[in-house]
Amino acid sequence: MVEVGIIGCGNMGSAIASALCGNPGFRVTVFDSAPSVTSAFVRANPGARAADCVQALTASASFVVLAVKPQTLPSLYPVLRGCGSESKKWISIAAGVDLDTLVRNLGTSEVVRFMPNISARVKSAVTAVAAAPGASEQTLRTALEIAGAFGSAFVLEENLFSAFIGTSSSAIAYILQFLHALALGGEAQGIPYETAIRMAGDTMTGAVKLLQSSDKGAPELEKSVCSPGGTTIEGVKVLEDEHFNDTVIRAVAAAAQKAGIMEEAAKKA
Numbered sequence: 001m002v003e004v005g006i007i008g009c010g011n012m013g014s015a016i017a018s019a020l021c022g023n024p025g026f027r028v029t030v031f032d033s034a035p036s037v038t039s040a041f042v043r044a045n046p047g048a049r050a051a052d053c054v055q056a057l058t059a060s061a062s063f064v065v066l067a068v069k070p071q072t073l074p075s076l077y078p079v080l081r082g083c084g085s086e087s088k089k090w091i092s093i094a095a096g097v098d099l100d101t102l103v104r105n106l107g108t109s110e111v112v113r114f115m116p117n118i119s120a121r122v123k124s125a126v127t128a129v130a131a132a133p134g135a136s137e138q139t140l141r142t143a144l145e146i147a148g149a150f151g152s153a154f155v156l157e158e159n160l161f162s163a164f165i166g167t168s169s170s171a172i173a174y175i176l177q178f179l180h181a182l183a184l185g186g187e188a189q190g191i192p193y194e195t196a197i198r199m200a201g202d203t204m205t206g207a208v209k210l211l212q213s214s215d216k217g218a219p220e221l222e223k224s225v226c227s228p229g230g231t232t233i234e235g236v237k238v239l240e241d242e243h244f245n246d247t248v249i250r251a252v253a254a255a256a257q258k259a260g261i262m263e264e265a266a267k268k269a
Contacts, residue, residue, distance in 0.1 A: 002142060005029045006217045007054060007076075009041045012093055013067025015120035017149035022048040026149070031057040057108055058083040063142065064147030070266060073097060077105040091146065096266030099158055109134025112143040116150070125151030128164040137144040142211045162263060166256030174251055179204065232262050 006017045009032040018041075022025040031051040032038045042050045049182060051057035058080065060065055068076065073094055086107040093114045102111045106139040112135060115128040127147040131140045133160045140155070147153035158163060186196030211218055239245075 002026050002063060003029070003076040004063045004065060004146065005031070005051070005057040006067055007031050008065075008067035008069075008072075009037045010067065011118070012116060012120060013065070014041055015125075015147075016065060016067065016093075016116070016150055017041065017048060018045055019120065019123050020146065021045045023149045025145065029057050029060050054079050056084050058088060061088070062147070063089045063091060065146075066090065066094055068094065070094040073105070077252070081105075081107060089142070091143055093202060096261070096263050098267060099130065101267070103132050103134070110139050111156065113141060113161075114143075114147060115164060116147070117172055119172065120150045121183065123150050126168045127151060127153045128156045128168070129162055130156055130161065145176060150247075160236075162193045162256045162259035163186050163252075165259040166252035166254070170255040171197050171252070175204070211263065220227045 004020055004026050004029065006013050006020075006178045009014070009030055013032075016029050017028050019030045019126065025065075027049075028045075029049045029051050030038055030041055031054060036051070042048050046113075051060070054076070064080075066073065066076075088108070089110040089112075090102065090106055090108070091112045091114055092102050093116060095115070095248075097113075099111060102113070103109055107177065109132045111132040113130045113132075116125040117127070117233055119125045120127075129140075129143060129147055144153050144155070151243075154164075179197060182200035182203075183193050183197035186199065187193045191199070202239075211221060214221060216224075221237070226236055232249065
């Protein structure tokens, strides 16, 4: 059993902790700077233990997840060093704080960086994972098991994290906008919006399952749905005429570019 300590019970920290509490391979201890937040989490998740200070949490954990805001870390590093941070394994979800900074301030190379998305709340997050160059294979394997408890994980080079944001993290918003547009289209054709949005969501889930179960790529599967002279091809023609693919590609690029700017700014802060 892996002893995991989680510092920070905000939206993402609590989602990760909750997912791990339901996994028999992990024992979870949580700490938040607001004692009421820690207490509320433990009441809602009886499998978790509460720590009354950072020192108590790090003493019991072999893996420590830093689920705090990036601006909190500079004041936290001295406390963590005083707790023997060099002997622990670390996972950080702090946006914009790179591995070099974490390694330097924690005094160890056993550091992994996560970039999860909001779907961690429903154990369906897609998480980018990057390990510091000196981290052990075992540390990375365990980190991937932790990430797998609340969704899927993809090992990426850290310099691809901005691209990941554009392709996955921010893409949740693009997908929700697309589903909303489908529902509005259905509503315009006479289907009640609430029914149409459920239909659109189920259709998207079905399309994803179809893609995952097939040895064909997305373009091939699309063609198999588009019978010549049929209904689907008429809708696809409109998307092509309105440059749907190019628009999505530009959206990914815009989010990735902004993420890169924010990452560079965080390094200089």
